[in-house]
Amino acid sequence: MAGLLVYLRFLIRRERLSSSLWIILSLVFTAGLVYVYPSLFEDQVNMRDMLDLMTSPAMLALMGPAYDTESLTVMMLYSGEISIFVMVSLAVMNIFFVVRHTRNDEELGRLEMISSLPVGRVTTATATFLLAVLVNLLIALPTVLAIVIIQVEGTTLMGAVAYTLAIFSVGLFFAAVALLTAQLFSTARGASGGALMVLGLAYIIRAYGDMTGSLLSATPPIGLGLQSFAFLSDRLWPSLVNLALALLIAGLALLVCARRDLGQGVLPARPGRSQASxxxxxxxxxxxxxxxxxxxxxxxxxxxxxxxxxxxxxxxxxxxxxxxxxxxxxxxxxxxxxxxxxxxxxxxxxxxxxxxxxxxxxxxxxxxxxxxxxxxxxxxxxxxxxxxxxxxxxxxxxxxxxxxxxxxxxxxxxxxxxxxxxxxxxxxxxxxxxxxxxxxxxxxxxxxxxxxxxxxxxxxxxxxxxxxxxxxxxxxxxxxxxxxxxxxxxxxxxxxxxxxxxxxxxxxxxxxxxxxxxxxxxxxxxxx
Amino acid sequence: MPDIEINGLVKRFGQVTALDGIDLTVEAGEVRAFLGPNGAGKTTTIRCLLGIIKATSGSVHMFGQDAWKQAVELHRRVSYVPGDVNLWPNLTGGEIIDLFLSLKGEKLADRSRRQHYLERFELDPSRKCRTYSKGNRQKVALVAALVSQADLYILDEPTSGLDPLLEKVFQDCVIELKEQGSGVFLSSHILSEVEKLADTISIIRAGKIVESGSMAEIANKAQGRSLEEFFLAEYQKEA
Structure with missing residues (x-):
């Protein structure tokens, strides 16, 4: 792990613009939506109608399980409709973030120059993951604050924490997945494609689970994260399971990284056509x-x-x-x-x-x-x-x-x-x-x-x-x-x-x- | 009729004058080397030749036809290797070679010539361009240009990124083209390559041709100095 802090500082410098943009955008998005959400519904009857709408099979597939409660609040509707969207966008952000600094830099030959310096074998990968944790934290903490400060019908501190932890854990889960695919595939495109494939599968399997009402509904990490039911049950354990899985996958990725050759993947690159069709x-x-x-x-x-x-x-x-x-x-x-x-x-x-x-x-x-x-x-x-x-x-x-x-x-x-x-x-x-x-x-x-x-x-x-x-x-x-x-x-x-x-x-x-x-x-x- | 005839070519980009009255001829079947420091206007001249950019004034002809107006027809007789090879990352080298041949209107039936050059340059055509190194991308462009049978080959620093063995292969190929009777317009930085291959030389500096002539004439002007010393002096001379 030699040179970890120096490299981390260097990464922060490279990332200061695009990551700041992500942090600000996601904060503006959350704060803005929480602020306007109460005005979207006329009264309790109208909110009930919205909940009914969300129990249709297509909506279940799209947004995940609907809240099952007699005392419906605006924040429950917010969490039920927005969580999955934020989870997917954070997942995509994390995937591209991690691949950009691992396999992409490797493919462009930049990591070779870094590796020729007295820097450890897994330093760059570790630094990338740590920075991903930091960026996700910088998105999560202000999100909790924004939700609590804006205070609409149904806001609770525990709810804000449960909601934020759920999206945070999903984001980090995919940072870890991307760290792993970056070791397995030999191109940046393959690495991000592989991680996006995991995202798509996780989404589709849980959608199938939600439509059929089966246990698959709780497929990690997205389906599991949605089991938090923030602002109603405020469960934390699904997110903690997600975080544990993320750490496990990241550890596995570093293990692979320590054993493979620089510039190579674990999965061979497929040859294409040698003649044009x-x-x-x-x-x-x-x-x-x-x-x-x-x-x-x-x-x-x-x-x-x-x-x-x-x-x-x-x-x-x-x-x-x-x-x-x-x-x-x-x-x-x-x-x-x-x-x-x-x-x-x-x-x-x-x-x-x-x-x-x-x-x-x-x-x-x-x-x-x-x-x-x-x-x-x-x-x-x-x-x-x-x-x-x-x-x-x-x-x-x-x-x-x-x-x-x-x-x-x-x-x-x-x-x-x-x-x-x-x-x-x-x-x-x-x-x-x-x-x-x-x-x-x-x-x-x-x-x-x-x-x-x-x-x-x-x-x-x-x-x-x-x-x-x-x-x-x-x-x-x-x-x-x-x-x-x-x-x-x-x-x-x-x-x-x-x-x-x-x-x-x-x-x-x-x-x-x-x-x-x-x-x-x-x-x-x-x-x- | 000369393969290339450029008279008083001026090219301005806004306020900047990139080419300031270029005169240059490549006679049929000759190999002309085109030398000059980086940024002197070599690539701009070649892009005018290919009708990719339009001359501000002056005339640019290939085989007696206007290089801008007749670009599409002229390109059937011309083969080109760019200095900066940009390829489609998700197509393979083999696909790109076939595509380029086909866009020139050539038949793909005879595979032996393609195979011959692939083997000579040791290029694996089944790999996606994204996975090629700089040298391998250069090889794709070279093979695509050489497989195609043209009357004129325009080569813009074609050997950058090649190892000495392949550089030798390239030189053999140019000699074969010459024996076929094709003209070659070769922009290059490698003096040993130029010395070995060129019949005539033009030197460009700051958008102007500062020296031009046959190898013998240039050797004469060098007055006993080595070619390298002569070029360095030419590059540095005040305009």
Missing amino acids: TALLSSLGLTWQLTRNLVMVWSLVLFLTAALYGSVIGSITDFVSTNPLYLQIVAGGIDAASTLTDGYTALLFLIMTLLSVIPVINITNHVLSEEKHGRLEALLSRSVDRRRLLLDSILIAFLVSVCAQLICAFGMYVAAAPSGLVDLQTLLMASLVYLPAIWVFIGIGVMLTGLAPRLSFLIWVYYGYAFVIVYIGRMFALPKWLPRTVPFGNVPQIPVDDFSLLPLVVLSVIAVALCAIGLWGFKQRDIQ
């Missing part, structure tokens, strides 16, 4: 190969999200009808069963569209990201036309936009059909009507790629603006022209609005024009 042998094939994982993951996310929203269509109307705020958002204040379902459907596809735009923008920006990585030169020095290269991404982005909207419609239909409240044709219409608005985002991305590659972040600024306008716009009476400044605000919201063709044609024309400008610019400019 014919599908790869064109710029379109290459673009597809490089974007298809993204497309697959997003397809799954969109389908599951749409199905989740669809599955609660029956119980959501009950919940909404007892809450004036949501009634305003969903149905413009009118409380009639049919209007509510229609309003919910229209709102759902607006939200789903905001999601499906994300992969479309990512793929549109593919050429730009290749340029930033210095890989465009290798293609353009072969016999590849620039506009063709950009058109390939446009084509894939276009196809993804259509598929995404179809997936949203079918995802909702599959889950909502048993309720008898929806029909497929309406859902398809409500979903596909947003396509021209999505295409405008393709156009903006292409235009920025062609004319102003350095300003490419503007597309995300505009997306953020659209997001806010669309969301806030439903809660407040904004001036009528304001939603018109974003593509989604010009689309007829089916089934609430009547279908009209003109705005869709105008949006499509704008999208095509922006693409044309971008292609022209891309032909003219220097490649970095």
Whole structure:
């Protein structure tokens, strides 16, 4: 362990910015949510409706076991709905944190230089884990304080401690898992992939347990952590078990680390194809190969999200009808069963569209990201036309936009059909009507790629603006022209609005024009 | 018709003048070495040649055609090794070699030439690029360029990261290209390599060509000094 303190100081210096950011963000997130949570519910009846909503199979799978109590408090709802989300984000943070300082540094050859100094074999791994403990503590302690200070209905010190210890122990558990996978895999990608796989499995197994009501519900670490039932039972032992497991895994990781060669993993790297498949042998094939994982993951996310929203269509109307705020958002204040379902459907596809735009923008920006990585030169020095290269991404982005909207419609239909409240044709219409608005985002991305590659972040600024306008716009009476400044605000919201063709044609024309400008610019400019 | 003909090439990036009136010719089938200190404009010149960046003024031609306007067609006859090899981390070396050949419009049917170069450079094509060392990434780029049959090879510091044995293999390959009658434009820092391979030399400093001529002419100008001493003097000379 020679040099542990010196190396730890060095790590803290490297981490001061990004870890501070995580600490501040998670604190702002927790404090902000605790602060607004009471205002989300109208009264005890409304809170009961929310609890009923959380006992539906889809919600159980997503959020974990619902609180079983007669005297429901706001903090119980908070803990029941937010815990798992915070656990997963902290797990992801810890995984990337640990891999960044272990296998990633090793892969880049930095650890080799450190190892040539009088530094112990497991010093860097130990220092990384200790710093992970420190960062998690710096998130946990202020979280307890924030919850206690903000004091809403149901806040107790023991509850705050139980809640925080649960998320802390899950975070640390995955820091330990990542420390282990960093020893097993020989690449940073393999190490973080392996740890994320453990996270996914832990989540899915406990989701299955929650839906079937079996013991698997308490699968460590997430399912076990949720057994704390903070602000009701305030159990500490599940978190302590998680912490013990974390220490065990970390110890195992250090044991492996002490015995293996630097630069090597325990699991061998798998060889790939030594010849290209014919599908790869064109710029379109290459673009597809490089974007298809993204497309697959997003397809799954969109389908599951749409199905989740669809599955609660029956119980959501009950919940909404007892809450004036949501009634305003969903149905413009009118409380009639049919209007509510229609309003919910229209709102759902607006939200789903905001999601499906994300992969479309990512793929549109593919050429730009290749340029930033210095890989465009290798293609353009072969016999590849620039506009063709950009058109390939446009084509894939276009196809993804259509598929995404179809997936949203079918995802909702599959889950909502048993309720008898929806029909497929309406859902398809409500979903596909947003396509021209999505295409405008393709156009903006292409235009920025062609004319102003350095300003490419503007597309995300505009997306953020659209997001806010669309969301806030439903809660407040904004001036009528304001939603018109974003593509989604010009689309007829089916089934609430009547279908009209003109705005869709105008949006499509704008999208095509922006693409044309971008292609022209891309032909003219220097490649970095 | 010369393989490369550059006249009065100027390239500005905003206020900065990177190339300040470059004149340079590579005759058909000759090996021209392109030398100069770091930051002198070697890579910028090559990027203009490849139509990746656009000349501010002056003309850049390959095989008599405009390098910017006819870039796509010209690249069927050109093979290029970049100085800084950036590859896709999750594709294998073999996949990238095939992709590059195919993007040049070449048939992949004849595998013997590919196999020949893979063996010569001792490259394992089944590994993902993420797991290659710097030298191995360089080999991927070299094999991809050499397998392809071109009239002109543009090589930007192609041997950085190679060991002396492979450096020798590379030199043999260039000599074979020359025997085939292909032109080679070789940017390099390694004087022994240049001495062995080049027919003609151009030296660039601060965006200007400061010396140009055949090996014999350069030896004459060196007046008994070694090539290394001559170059050091040229690099340091005031503009």
